[in-house]
Amino acid sequence: MASKHTLPGLPDRGRCLVMGVVNVTPDSFSDGGSWFDPERAIEHGLHLVEEGADLVDVGGESTRPGAQRVSAAEELRRVEPVVRELAARGIAVSVDTMRAEVAASAVEAGAVLVNDVSGGLADPEMARLVASSGVAYVLMHWRGHSHDMQSRAVYTDVVQEVLDELRDRMEAMISAGVDPGQIVLDPGLGFSKRPEQAHNWALLQHLDRFHELGRPVLVAGSRKRFLSRLLGDAKGEDRPFVECDAATAAVTTLSADRGAWAVRVHDVRSNADAVRVAAAWVDGGAAL
Numbered sequence: 001m002a003s004k005h006t007l008p009g010l011p012d013r014g015r016c017l018v019m020g021v022v023n024v025t026p027d028s029f030s031d032g033g034s035w036f037d038p039e040r041a042i043e044h045g046l047h048l049v050e051e052g053a054d055l056v057d058v059g060g061e062s063t064r065p066g067a068q069r070v071s072a073a074e075e076l077r078r079v080e081p082v083v084r085e086l087a088a089r090g091i092a093v094s095v096d097t098m099r100a101e102v103a104a105s106a107v108e109a110g111a112v113l114v115n116d117v118s119g120g121l122a123d124p125e126m127a128r129l130v131a132s133s134g135v136a137y138v139l140m141h142w143r144g145h146s147h148d149m150q151s152r153a154v155y156t157d158v159v160q161e162v163l164d165e166l167r168d169r170m171e172a173m174i175s176a177g178v179d180p181g182q183i184v185l186d187p188g189l190g191f192s193k194r195p196e197q198a199h200n201w202a203l204l205q206h207l208d209r210f211h212e213l214g215r216p217v218l219v220a221g222s223r224k225r226f227l228s229r230l231l232g233d234a235k236g237e238d239r240p241f242v243e244c245d246a247a248t249a250a251v252t253t254l255s256a257d258r259g260a261w262a263v264r265v266h267d268v269r270s271n272a273d274a275v276r277v278a279a280a281w282v283d284g285g286a287a288l
């Protein structure tokens with residue numbers, strides 16, 4: 001079931017989109033500093049597009065559990081040149097930031113989407129920036145910064161509570177002037193969700209309920225702990241994150257089948273293939 005939403009500045013392919021990840025950070029848990037140099041980050045972004053990415057997500061601050069924050073100046077130094085060069089090449093670029101000033105600079109440099117894992121909670125200026133710029137905005141479910149977010153992973157009904165909290169944040173952003181048509185929602189897999197309590201799997205199992213909110217849904221499970229835990233060996237060792245791309249592609253296929261607007265992934269080729277399989281399956285190969 002293809003998502004029926006088209007967002008300002010973003011492609012509409014009639015299928016789930018593939019958002020390739022470029023973490024310009026020294027310590028991201030899933031690709032550990034591979035793209036910290038701006039030139040390498042730019043090359044990687046171009047490579048992801050060649051592999052089938054419809055858009056590229058550029059982030060300068062790791063959000064893995066326990067990560068320490070970086071300064072706004074450092075985050076900006078990391079992302080701005082990469083956003084500018086990729087956008088100049090005609091690539092749809094999103095900036096993965098919780099800071100309005102970083103988002104503003106990225107939009108000026110050509111970003112067409114602000115990907116805010118905090119859903120506007122980390123920076124009170126974000127709503128105003130998103131409203132004034134008119135760009136698409138990913139509003140993710142979040143309960144606090146990486147250093148203590150897992151302490152907030154306490155739910156009675158994780159699906160209902162995540163839905164309710166996303167609805168609250170969406171209403172707050174709209175009250176602050178953001179047009180509903182700018183908003184993409186994201187359940188925030190791995191953020192204040194406990195793998196040992198299957199919070200992430202419950203959210204995926206009920207992914208179709210997120211369409212109740214009437215906005216496109218982004219699924220970002222790529223190489224996350226709930227997958228590495230699922231694929232753990234007989235000795236109880238989790239699968240290494242970088243060896244979870246087949247599982248990520250399986251999540252992509254099922255998410256696309258359930259109407260996800262886009263998936264945010266590290267290994268683009270396998271997930272672009274998965275999206276094409278899902279599209280062909282759903283329409284019986286009519287598009288061939």
Ligand SMILES: Nc1nc2ncc(COP(=O)(O)O)nc2c(=O)[nH]1
Nearest residue numbers: 028029030063138140186188189220
């Ligand atoms: N919208 C959105 N953005 C994100 N950015 C970073 C990470 C952390 O993962 P990474 O360090 O592997 O990129 N996860 C998300 C996510 O789940 N949703």
